[in-house]
Amino acid sequence: xxxxxxxxxxxxxxxxxxxxxxxxxxxxxTDMFGHLNxxxxxxxxxxxxxxxxxxxxxxxxxxxxxVDAIPVxxxxxxxxxxxxxxxxxxxxxxxxxxxxxxxxxxxxMATKQDGSVCLTGRGTIVQISKSTxxxxxxxxDAKNLMEKNKMLLxxx
Amino acid sequence: xxxxxxxxxxxxxxxxxxxxxxxxxxxxxTDMFGHLNxxxxxxxxxxxxxxxxxxxxxxxxxxxxxVDAIPVxxxxxxxxxxxxxxxxxxxxxxxxxxxxxxxxxxxxMATKQDGSVCLTGRGTIVQISKSTxxxxxxxxDAKNLMEKNKMLLxxx
Amino acid sequence: xxxxxxxxxxxxxxxxxxxxxxxxxxxxxTDMFGHLNxxxxxxxxxxxxxxxxxxxxxxxxxxxxxVDAIPVxxxxxxxxxxxxxxxxxxxxxxxxxxxxxxxxxxxxMATKQDGSVCLTGRGTIVQISKSTxxxxxxxxDAKNLMEKNKMLLxxx
Amino acid sequence: xxxxxxxxxxxxxxxxxxxxxxxxxxxxxTDMFGHLNxxxxxxxxxxxxxxxxxxxxxxxxxxxxxVDAIPVxxxxxxxxxxxxxxxxxxxxxxxxxxxxxxxxxxxxMATKQDGSVCLTGRGTIVQISKSTxxxxxxxxDAKNLMEKNKMLLxxx
Numbered sequence: 149x150x151x152x153x154x155x156x157x158x159x160x161x162x163x164x165x166x167x168x169x170x171x172x173x174x175x176x177x178t179d180m181f182g183h184l185n186x187x188x189x190x191x192x193x194x195x196x197x198x199x200x201x202x203x204x205x206x207x208x209x210x211x212x213x214x215v216d217a218i219p220v221x222x223x224x225x226x227x228x229x230x231x232x233x234x235x236x237x238x239x240x241x242x243x244x245x246x247x248x249x250x251x252x253x254x255x256x257m258a259t260k261q262d263g264s265v266c267l268t269g270r271g272t273i274v275q276i277s278k279s280t281x282x283x284x285x286x287x288x289d290a291k292n293l294m295e296k297n298k299m300l301l302x303x304x
Numbered sequence: 305x306x307x308x309x310x311x312x313x314x315x316x317x318x319x320x321x322x323x324x325x326x327x328x329x330x331x332x333x334t335d336m337f338g339h340l341n342x343x344x345x346x347x348x349x350x351x352x353x354x355x356x357x358x359x360x361x362x363x364x365x366x367x368x369x370x371v372d373a374i375p376v377x378x379x380x381x382x383x384x385x386x387x388x389x390x391x392x393x394x395x396x397x398x399x400x401x402x403x404x405x406x407x408x409x410x411x412x413m414a415t416k417q418d419g420s421v422c423l424t425g426r427g428t429i430v431q432i433s434k435s436t437x438x439x440x441x442x443x444x445d446a447k448n449l450m451e452k453n454k455m456l457l458x459x460x
Numbered sequence: 461x462x463x464x465x466x467x468x469x470x471x472x473x474x475x476x477x478x479x480x481x482x483x484x485x486x487x488x489x490t491d492m493f494g495h496l497n498x499x500x501x502x503x504x505x506x507x508x509x510x511x512x513x514x515x516x517x518x519x520x521x522x523x524x525x526x527v528d529a530i531p532v533x534x535x536x537x538x539x540x541x542x543x544x545x546x547x548x549x550x551x552x553x554x555x556x557x558x559x560x561x562x563x564x565x566x567x568x569m570a571t572k573q574d575g576s577v578c579l580t581g582r583g584t585i586v587q588i589s590k591s592t593x594x595x596x597x598x599x600x601d602a603k604n605l606m607e608k609n610k611m612l613l614x615x616x
Numbered sequence: 617x618x619x620x621x622x623x624x625x626x627x628x629x630x631x632x633x634x635x636x637x638x639x640x641x642x643x644x645x646t647d648m649f650g651h652l653n654x655x656x657x658x659x660x661x662x663x664x665x666x667x668x669x670x671x672x673x674x675x676x677x678x679x680x681x682x683v684d685a686i687p688v689x690x691x692x693x694x695x696x697x698x699x700x701x702x703x704x705x706x707x708x709x710x711x712x713x714x715x716x717x718x719x720x721x722x723x724x725m726a727t728k729q730d731g732s733v734c735l736t737g738r739g740t741i742v743q744i745s746k747s748t749x750x751x752x753x754x755x756x757d758a759k760n761l762m763e764k765n766k767m768l769l770x771x772x
Contacts, residue, residue, distance in 0.1 A: 152379075153309070175666055176497045176659050180367070180490035180546055181434070186377035187346040187488050191644050194343060198643055211336070211702055221342035223308075225381035231437065234492055234679055278337070281387065331510055332503050332653045336646035336702055343644050347488050354487055367546055390523055390648055464691075465621070492679070493746070498689035499658040506655055523648070533654035535620075537693035543749065590649070593699065 152227050154245075154255070154270045162257060162265060165241035166300060167203060169196040171258075173236045184232035189267050190224060193256045196240035197273070200254075204293045216277050217284045222251065224271035230264060237261050244294045250275050250283035252294060308383050310401075310411070310426045318413060318421060321397035322456060323359060325352040327414075329392045340388035345423050346380060349412045352396035353429070356410075360449045372433050373440045378407065380427035386420060393417050400450045406431050406439035408450060464539050466557075466567070466582045474569060474577060477553035478612060479515060481508040483570075485548045496544035501579050502536060505568045508552035509585070512566075516605045528589050529596045534563065536583035542576060549573050556606045562587050562595035564606060620695050622713075622723070622738045630725060630733060633709035634768060635671060637664040639726075641704045652700035657735050658692060661724050664708035665741070668722075672761045684745050685752045690719065692739035698732060705729050712762045718743050718751035720762060 155161045171192050179185040201207040201219075210218055232238070238258045246253040251274040258267035275284045286294075311317045327348050335341040357363040357375075366374055388394070394414045402409040407430040414423035431440045442450075467473045483504050491497040513519040513531075522530055544550070550570045558565040563586040570579035587596045598606075623629045639660050647653040669675040669687075678686055700706070706726045714721040719742040726735035743752045754762075 174659065174663050176491060176499050176662055178492035179488060180492065180494045181374050181376070182492045185350075185488045186380065187343065187350060190343040190346055191642065194341075194644055195642050218337050220337070220387070221384055223381065223383045224342065225379065227379045228377055231376070330503065330507050332506055332647060332655050334648035335644060336648065336650045338648045341644045347486065350488055351486050493686050493688070497662075498692065499655065499662060502655040502658055506653075530649050532649070532699070533696055535693065535695045536654065537691065539691045540689055543688070 152268060154225075155268060158265070161255075165243050165255075165257060166297070167200050167243065168239045168241045169199040171195065171238045171240055173232060173234055173238065175234055178234050182233070184234075184236075186228065189226050189228075189258065189269065192238065192240050192258065192267075193224070193226070193269055193271070196242050196256065197254055200242040200244075204290075204297065206290050206293070216279055217275050218278050219273045219275050222272040222274045224269070226256075226267060226269040228267060230260070230266035232258075232260075232266055238266070244298055245270070247286075247291060247294050247298065250285050252286075308424060310381075311424060314421070317411075317424075321399050321411075321413060322453065323356050323399065324395045324397045325355045327351065327394045327396055329388060329390055329394065331390055334390050338389070340390075340392075342384065345382050345384075345414070345425065348394065348396050348414065348423075349380070349382070349425055349427070352398050352412065353410055356398040356400075360446075360453065362446050362449070372435055373431050374434050375429045375431050378428040378430045380425070382412075382423060382425040384423060386416070386422035388414075388416075388422055394422070400454050401426065403442075403447060403450050403454065406441050408442075464580060466537075467580060470577070473567075477555050477567075477569060478609070479512050479555065480551045480553045481511040483507065483550045483552055485544060485546055485550065487546055490546050494545070496546075496548075498540065501538050501540075501570065501581065504550065504552050504570065504579075505536070505538070505581055505583070508554050508568065509566055512554040516602075516609065518602050518605070528591055529587050530590050531585045531587050534584040534586045536581070538568075538579060538581040540579060542572070542578035544570075544572075544578050550578070556610050557582065559598075559603060559606050559610065562597050564598075620736060622693075623736060626733070629723075633711050633723075633725060634765065635668050635711065636707045636709045637667040639663065639706045639708055641700060641702055641706065643702055646702050650701070652702075652704075654696065657694050657696075657726065657737065660706065660708050660726065660735075661692070661694070661737055661739070664710050664724065665722055668710040672758075672765065674758050674761070684747055685743050686746050687741045687743050690740040690742045692737070694724075694735060694737040696735060698728070698734035700726075700728075700734055706734070712766050713738065715754075715759060715762050715766065718753050720754075 177188045198207055241257040243255050244252050245255045251272050253272050256269035260266050277284050333344045354363055397413040399411050400408050401411045407428050409428050412425035416422050433440050489500045553569040555567050556564050557567045563584050565584050568581040572578050589596050645656045666675055709725040711723050712720050713723045719740050721740050724737035728734050745752050
């Protein structure tokens with residue numbers, strides 16, 4: 149059993165991702181302790197999550213100038229399993245763990261080139277109205293896409 | 305009851321902080337959705353946590369050039385309760401929730417100028433050896449300081 | 461004479477600022493070489509420039525939701541005179557050096573607590589239309605305010 | 617003639633780069649004006665400069681734990697020719713313009729996917745001693761490598 153609340157079995161969990169995105173640690177992302185600063189993984193999670201949404205085809209709409217629906221972060225967490233250093237090449241794995249009416253729980257895993265897990269994380273994204281701040285339900289096709297993607301994972 | 309796992313009663317929890325640090329949201333910290341980017345609160349948490357440690361008198365040692373013991377982040381989480389905007393003046397409240405042998409669980413709360421809570425968070429800091437990566441026990445006086453500080457909170 | 465192209469006489473130049481803004485170097489702004497990362501001073505310049513514009517009373521308008529005129533950076537430069545470290549307290553000095561029809565040349569100087577100059581910089585800000593991208597002339601009162609402020613400097 | 621002091625002829629200058637590095641603009645790098653924040657290009661310059669140094673084979677030494685010689689930025693400048701947006705794919709071109717005994721003047725150019733130039737820049741890097749802060753001459757082979765690379769450019 150894992151000490152991380154959102155992971156029941158680390159090995160099983162680690163094998164359940166279909167999507168990944170590559171990152172190289174920037175020099176400016178290190179700090180004076182000589183490793184990646186603890187605030188940076190959330191930038192990687194955002195970049196990888198957006199690439200995941202782009203792969204499903206629905207980031208384009210969110211950044212169109214006149215659209216009222218935007219995705220916002222409701223919560224975020226990250227567990228730091230291994231120190232990360234300048235120039236490390238990381239794979240950031242992303243999956244939609246649980247799909248609600250206007251929200252989705254996203255899981256993240258970062259692995260080093262030797263395959264070892266250095267970061268795990270999760271967080272809920274909610275689609276809201278820019279003008280009212282209230283949640284907006286997923287369009288049927290967006291929800292379908294995420295659910296198909298999730299079923300692929302479960303069959304895997 | 306709260307939906308946030310590390311808070312039993314939000315009102316009680318919110319009143320249990322002694323230390324706070326002021327932040328003004330930078331323009332460069334906003335994103336194209338017009339609000340504070342979701343990766344930035346962790347920078348505020350780090351800044352406020354360090355000010356908290358400085359107020360207890362033990363940050364100076366950690367950043368001395370020849371010291372082997374450094375504090376690292378083991379995990380971090382943040383719940384986003386309200387949107388935050390450019391130029392918002394935030395109070396970042398910090399407390400040591402639980403003190404272990406070589407670790408401490410830190411809680412965070414950000415409030416706006418009207419007193420409303422916009423962010424809550426927590427995360428474990430572990431003191432490790434830079435050279436071996438292994439945990440290093442708190443010096444007796446550091447642990448005492450945090451515990452005294454915590455007792456003050458409980459008497460409050 | 462100074463080796464910096466935009467400064468004829470460093471002493472004279474350094475004494476010609478009226479406005480300043482305080483910054484404390486964040487831990488997350490250092491890098492693995494143990495000092496402030498070279499990309500960060502531009503964040504300080506932006507923060508101080510905005511505080512300067514706020515002190516003149518015309519930042520509020522630029523960030524109003526429905527306004528078409530926004531200030532953009534046309535160029536930026538920075539000279540690094542002294543290394544800067546975690547927790548350094550810097551004064552970022554700002555002045556409008558030359559005011560055009562739709563642009564303003566801003567000068568910057570950062571000093572440490574001992575008064576020594578650690579950074580100098582300059583850059584042109586242009587007011588443009590968000591929709592067309594074309595320059596928009598300063599409103600008469602904005603230009604007046606900057607010019608009055610500049611005359612104060614010259615009388616100093 | 618160009619209005620940019622370090623460029624005599626933009627077309628000629630633009631054709632004089634051999635090395636380039638690809639960047640995709642992150643969402644977290646935009647600001648509330650809807651475009652890339654002006655402080656971010658310096659992060660791209662640093663990343664591309666390091667990739668350039670890596671391609672010549674001498675970044676590895678600088679980040680080794682026990683080495684006293686480190687490269688620091690003496691000055692930096694950037695001209696913003698075109699607005700840059702979320703998800704833009706940029707090529708950051710880098711060349712060593714002038715090689716001194718312990719310093720090198722680096723030039724930068726960012727182009728969009730349509731080939732248009734959106735950013736130009738330059739800045740001096742100096743090799744210094746971490747302990748004394750004094751300049752350290754380039755090793756003969758490092759200087760040779762940069763000079764060979766520069767001659768390739770000139771023959772081009």
